Amino acid sequence: MQTHDTSAAESFHPYRSRLIRLAYRMVGTMADAEDIVQDAYLRWHRTDRAGVQEPVAFLSRIVTRLCFDFLKSARVQREQYIGPWLPEPVLDWHEEGEDGVTFALMLAMERLSPLERAAFLLHDVFGFSFNEVAHAIGRDAAACRQLAARARTHVRNSRPRFPVSAEQSKSIVDAFFTATRGGDLKALVSLLSENVVTYTDGGGKVPSAYRPVIGCDKVSRFFVGLHRKPGFHSQLLVAHCRIDGLSSFVSLEQGLVQTTSLLIEDGAISAIYIVRNPDKLPAGIINLSSV
Incomplete structure (x- = not known):
């Protein structure tokens, strides 16, 4: 045995x-x-x-x-779920994610049906033939092609159109952290794209925005408003990292651990993903904050 x-x-x-x-x-x-x-x-x-x-x-x-x-x-x-739902942040210490699937892409896949998601992942990400996909999800190959094509259309816009270098990404991450910590509205505006979106996932367990914050003006004022709250100045940058292929950092804010991931396109931040829900922060991230 x-x-x-x-x-x-x-x-x-x-x-x-x-x-x-x-x-x-x-x-x-x-x-x-x-x-x-x-x-x-x-x-x-x-x-x-x-x-x-x-x-x-x-x-x-x-x-x-x-x-x-x-x-x-x-x-x-x-x-x-209370507020925006974000995937659990998974640390990736390499320059790129293993399969090119980012936070933004995973969030886009939330809008897909389970069959569309499976067809897209198995074929486009993991390299299965459509015959193999068909066997896996119980549909014929032609149907799987259609499922994957529909999924591809939905997620196409979530892929970075003008990615930047690792060095430039780190520079933007540092500038973003400094600007948010200092409440520097002008500096924040210079870093953000016109249609930037901020998602904060607290799961109803810790303070967070219950809806996405959309647009450069609203996002920049959102972070300036946070800066004015008592205790925000105690925010501490713990570590730079990659989370699902995005330039990110782990920080402590008023004693709470959080991850912030930035989607950077053409030199500007187009999306900000903040996970604060303690149930979604794995041991690797919690351990970083205690170093």
Whole structure:
């Protein structure tokens, strides 16, 4: 029995990271993604693995269908969520995300149906053929092409059109932090695009804006208003990092840990994603704040 257990674990391990990435991209929270992949492993353990010719396709199909089940209940929960819902921030210490999926793209995928999301991710992000996608989601290949095409149309605008270098990104992040901490309206306006949007996810558990703040004037005044609140000056920059492919930083504000991710296009900030909900801040980020 021990040999059988070891065989299941060893044959599953090479695909675990890929499956977690797929599940996370589908559901938006790492803890739920890990639970889904663990469930997939238990099913793998019970499977006659000798008869599985393509383990990665087989396991991806299991994970995708488990994600469908999860999203049926998650959609109701997210409709009742207090304020903007953002994906759980996942640290990426490399220059680019492993699969090019950013915070902005994941937020755009929230507007897709589970089938559209799966078709797009499996084909465009993870490189499955449409025949493989069809087998995974239970639709024919032609339908999968249509699903992926619809998804592509929805998410196209979320991809950076004029990305900037890592050096320029860090410079803009530093300037943004300095301007927000100093309440410098003129400096903030110079950093923001005309149609910039700020999303703050507190989940109703910590103070945050309950609706997106839209437009350069409103966003810049929003941060200047925060600067005037008691205790804001205690904000501390903990670390620069990458979160889902975006230039980001972890900070402490009035004793609360938060992540701020910036979508930077053509030298200006076009979207700001702030996660403050303590349930969404993984151990890696919490540990940074205590260093």
